[in-house]
Amino acid sequence: MTARIGVITFPGSLDDGDAQRAIRLAGAEPVALWHGSHDLEGVDALVLPGGFSYGDYLRAGAIAALAPIMAEVKDAAAAGMPILGICNGFQMLVEAHLLPGGLIRNAHQQFIRRDQRLRVENASTAWTSQFEVGQEITIPLKNADGGYICSAETLARIEGEGLVAFRYVGVNPNGSLDDIAGLTNPRGNVVGLMPHPEHAVEPGFGPDTAAAMRSGVDGLAFFTSAVAAVVGAAA
Helix, strand or coil, X not given: CCCEEEEEECCCECCHHHHHHHHHHCCCEEEEEECCXXXXXXXXXXXXXXXXXXHHCCCCXXXXXXCCHHHHHHHHHHCCCCEEEXXXXXXXXXXXXXXXXXXXXXXXXXXXXXXXXXXXXXXXXXXXXXXXXXXEXXXXXXXCCCEEXXXXXXXXXXXXXXXXXXXXXXXXXXXXXXXXXXXXXXXXXXXXXXXXXXXXXXXCCCCCCCXXXXXXXXXXXXXXXXXXXXXXXXX
């Protein structure tokens, strides 16, 4: 079977087309979905892409979390569908309470863009199975509101339950608690992270540094992991 992965476009989305390209390079069929619809069109997985939905008014991701299609996203998450939130999509997931905590203005109060080293902390999710725990990868980062926060009780829970999917390595670019770059839910089907794996899927177009050592394609494994999860579930 060919996996069909939906990418939801919101007003202000910037990276929906890049996410669709990454899905195609991973061997799946990208399906464009609209924020105002209630139809997921039978997709097998979902990506909430980066950007500045609704201009980041109120809080980043807060208005998008109330979009009509998010009712279906919540139902799909509860049913076990693989869902990935990238940057603004991660913000939507926490605002929709599909992942814990919140994301606030970077500690240095500046927009940041850099090739960011990450360490894989959980390789048992639908979006990380092609990685190994402890593996270091390089993924582009670009955000103004990427500082991860939560209560002390929530932090103890996510650390204790192994829900941290990725941590920043070398530099904490935004003041996130415990260097947290990405999270998973307990079931492992919902993952959110601030860096942009869809920008590191093709040689020559992603980070190609001494730290990467893999021609800038570290992001592709996010999408091939989802394809493997979908195909495996259908077998």
